[in-house]
Amino acid sequence: MASLSDVIEAGGRRFRTATEYVAATLKQAILAGALPPGTPLRQEDLAGRFEVSRMPIREALRQLEAQGLVDFEPHRGAIVVEISLADALDNFAIRGGLEAQALRHSLPNLTAADLDRADEIIAEIDREDDVSRMGELNRRFHMTLYAAAGLPRLLALTEQHLVAADRYLRFHLATDGDMGQVDHRAMIAACRAGDKAAALAALDRHLSTARDGLAGFFGSRSA
Amino acid sequence: MASLSDVIEAGGRRFRTATEYVAATLKQAILAGALPPGTPLRQEDLAGRFEVSRMPIREALRQLEAQGLVDFEPHRGAIVVEISLADALDNFAIRGGLEAQALRHSLPNLTAADLDRADEIIAEIDREDDVSRMGELNRRFHMTLYAAAGLPRLLALTEQHLVAADRYLRFHLATDGDMGQVDHRAMIAACRAGDKAAALAALDRHLSTARDGLAGFFGSRSA
């Protein structure tokens, strides 16, 4: 039988405003690749599809602009931002900075239960085939290790850029075929040992190898 | 006599849309403290003051929400976000991560001219008394050292959080009375020497001392 909190939780998933609904759906569509880079986002067209007026569309596009997912130009409208190697490197640099800080602040507060959950997620990744689900799991793994940092803004920003990285995941998997599970396990081991330097080194390796793999992919593609 | 480009430049300072104008002005007002934390931002009221309709106000508030300057709650409206020690610590952690990355990527590309300009800004800071101008100069100093990183997203995010830090500057100066000029100079010296580790260490000291000073201020205030 469903408890009261279950019902509240389920109800809470619904969107409170049309703007929220549009923003969340568009974001999902862009990250999943349903709206390829360069796609112009015509307000009137979107209003028709979502069955709302143009105003919530506009407000949603503003939010996506702030998150770096669409480009906005006065009187010309919004387009889905292009993806490129430069963009990916930018994303990696940002994540490198943010995730290192998150890990630094979180590590001393991590409990055994946290690390056990991280282990479970790693096992799930091993069993998973679907690309978009793997992105979700990867994100949850990382955020599980950072959650104890107790710095909400830092964590929100970190998660935001982890989500943005999903756009590059398909390219990354096309080359390596794996998710850097070795580094994932090394990070957990270092956290269990309370070895901050080792944990940061593993994180750095994790991001560096992913970055280099992606750079190689883009390099061969342009050649 | 003014050249054509001068005229265009002056005209370019004007805002292309009402939304841009409102967003920029509100942001300035919040960071300068003209709109204290907790102030409710009534859309109708703002529309009257800016002499525009409520729509550009709403879009501007959305942008400020994305930048973490105002809190938005459905049907209840927007308020200027509270400042607190927790918030300041969050900001320092984010800046620590981002600025370290920016410096890492920028340092190898810094020219002597860049460092000379940084020196000039330091001298200007020494001569300056006005608090808000000092914030501006401090920001320009840091960004001058990071500009060669060639990662536009990282730089934009870094600057955004440097701007946000202006809100705490007055508290900081109230305790220390100085701007961490020693560390500023150490950063330049390390950059000139091409010593990445020393530069990063100086940056870390810079942020740590500022953070501890602020924590002390908040601690004594609450006690």
Place this chain on the structure above:
DNA sequence: TGAATGTCGATTGGATCCAATCTAACAATC
């Protein structure tokens, strides 16, 4: 022929209007 200008359709930015939601104060009930 080629560059500058004018016109037209498409699209966005902004204003106004109406509906939905929240807050607060007061009345009613247990």
Place this chain on the structure above:
DNA sequence: GATTGTTAGATTGGATCCAATCGACATTCA
């Protein structure tokens, strides 16, 4: 006396309408 229901006012969310801007194509003039 405390909780609940009700109602009025304020405020926001969303729809519709109008004006300003941009791009492309046709036109004109050197």
